[in-house]
Amino acid sequence: MAIIGLVQYLDEQGVVTMSGPDRDVDFGAMPDGAGVPDEMIVFTPYGGPMSDPKLGYDTPTFQVRARGPSTGDAITPRSRCKAIYNALHGLTNVELPDGTWVVSVFGLQSEPAWLERDANQRVHYVQNYQMEIRSITEHRE
Numbered sequence: 001m002a003i004i005g006l007v008q009y010l011d012e013q014g015v016v017t018m019s020g021p022d023r024d025v026d027f028g029a030m031p032d033g034a035g036v037p038d039e040m041i042v043f044t045p046y047g048g049p050m051s052d053p054k055l056g057y058d059t060p061t062f063q064v065r066a067r068g069p070s071t072g073d074a075i076t077p078r079s080r081c082k083a084i085y086n087a088l089h090g091l092t093n094v095e096l097p098d099g100t101w102v103v104s105v106f107g108l109q110s111e112p113a114w115l116e117r118d119a120n121q122r123v124h125y126v127q128n129y130q131m132e133i134r135s136i137t138e139h140r141e
Contacts (some may be wrong), residue, residue, distance in 0.1 A: 002133050003027065003045050003062055005098030006088070006105070012097065015087050016041050030067060030124075038122055040067045041080060048130065056136040057103065065115065065126045074114075074123040081112035081125045088129060101134035 007025055011018040016025045025041045041064065048061040064084050068077035091105040112125040 001098070002058075002060055002096065002100045002102075002131065003043050005096030005100040006062075006102075006131070007043055008097040009094070010084065010087055013087050015083050030065060038067065038069045038120070039076065039080075041065070041084070042067075051135070052140075054140055056134060056140040057132055058135040059130060059132050061108075061128065061130045063126055063128050065124060066112070067118075068123045070120050070122055072117065072121040072123065074125075077123050077125045078112050081127045085110075085112070085127055103132040103134060105129060105131040 004027070007016060007018060007027075010016045011025075017023050018025055024037060024039060025043070027043050029044070030040060030042050043062055043064055045060055045062045048059045051058045064081060066077035066080040066084075068074060085107050088105045089107045091102060094102045096102060106129065108128040108130055112127045115124040115126045117123050
């Protein structure tokens with residue numbers, strides 16, 4: 001799954017932490033509850049345009065959501081989104097740790113967008129991306 005490889009790449013770059021006691025990343029929905037840190041980054045894939053049935057390239061899209069501390073600080077989650085943007089926007093011709101070949105990644109917005117301040121006063125920012133990856137299958141070359 002390309003999104004996991006992309007997060008592994010960001011972990012190697014020191015932008016997110018995928019494992020251990022300082023883990024600050026998850027997939028899908030923003031986790032909440034006991035034991036979950038306030039400051040989190042969530043990567044949510046949401047499809048992409050139709051792929052060519054013969055050419056082995058896919059164009060998945062995903063959203064990055066950053067949640068800040070319960071102090072209401074909006075600078076931290078925005079800065080985290082911007083750091084991810086700086087690491088991904090324009091990334092080309094890279095093999096991810098999971099073996100996925102990335103042709104390109106680009107942000108669909110040039111700045112993080114304010115999403116909300118939740119019931120615990122944590123500010124959320126989001127940013128959307130599109131990537132082109134090599135995807136050879138039985139029917140595609």
